[in-house]
Structure formats: structure tokens, C-alpha cells
Amino acid sequence: xxxxxxxxxxxxxxxxxxxxxxxxxxxxxxxxxxxxxxxxxxxxxxxxxxxxxxxxxxxxxxxxxxxxxxxxxxxxxxxxxxxxxxxxxxxxxxxxxxxxxxxxxxxxxxxxxxxxxxxxx
Ligand SMILES: [Zn+2]
Numbered sequence: 347x348x349x350x351x352x353x354x355x356x357x358x359x360x361x362x363x364x365x366x367x368x369x370x371x372x373x374x375x376x377x378x379x380x381x382x383x384x385x386x387x388x389x390x391x392x393x394x395x396x397x398x399x400x401x402x403x404x405x406x407x408x409x410x411x412x413x414x415x416x417x418x419x420x421x422x423x424x425x426x427x428x429x430x431x432x433x434x435x436x437x438x439x440x441x442x443x444x445x446x447x448x449x450x451x452x453x454x455x456x457x458x459x460x461x462x463x464x465x466x467x
Pocket of ligand 1: 364
């Protein structure tokens with residue numbers, strides 16, 4: 347039997363709302379109360395938008411304090427892109443992608459979801 351290293355079995359308090367949240371051994375875990383993904387990197391760089399979150403830690407605390415959801419603004423989107431180098435987003439039910447290629451070209455494209463059946467020989 348192999349243990350799941352990502353099993354969320356450690357109780358802690360959410361860094362944003364202070365409600366109890368379950369995290370894995372790496373400190374990762376979604377808060378079902380406020381939507382913050384626990385992540386030590388976000389705490390080390392509280393003004394940066396760092397995966398897996400879509401807003402900075404400082405902004406998350408401010409939004410939560412105002413009773414608002416942790417949703418990114420356009421500026422957050424740009425910060426995310428600057429960090430990740432590629433993004434996907436859903437707009438009006440359609441998926442789009444944005445990526446930097448060759449270090450100086452931006453590509454914006456619609457993603458088509460392709461479904462394949464498991465083909466057995
Ligand atoms: Zn929370």
C-alpha cells in the first residue's frame with residue numbers, strides 16, 4: 347500500500363481567515379471558508395501573486411476583511427502571468443490561453459477541449 351503524499355491530514359488555521367483547514371505534509375490545502383490555498387511561498391512573498399493562489403496574501407487578507415471573495419483583478423492577472431509565463435482562463439464558458447514564446451511574443455488563443463475515447467487494440 348502506498349500512502350498518498352498529498353493527503354490533507356494535518357489540521358492548522360487558515361493564513362487568511364483563521365478557520366481550521368486541512369493541509370498535506372507540504373503545507374498545501376484549500377480553505378473551504380475563504381478559498382485561500384495554504385502555501386508557504388505566498389507568506390514569504392506576501393505582495394506577490396504566487397501559485398496556487400490568484401491574488402497576493404496581502405490582498406487576500408484585505409478582501410476577506412471586507413467580506414469579499416478572493417477574486418483577481420486585471421492587475422492580479424498581469425502579475426500572475428508575469429509569475430507563471432502562461433495562463434489559462436475561462437470567459438463566458440470558453441477556455442483561453444495566454445503564453446509568452448521566444449521571450450518577446452505573446453500568444454493568445456482559444457483552447458478547444460478534445461475528448462478521446464480509450465482506444466484498445
Ligand atoms: Zn480561509
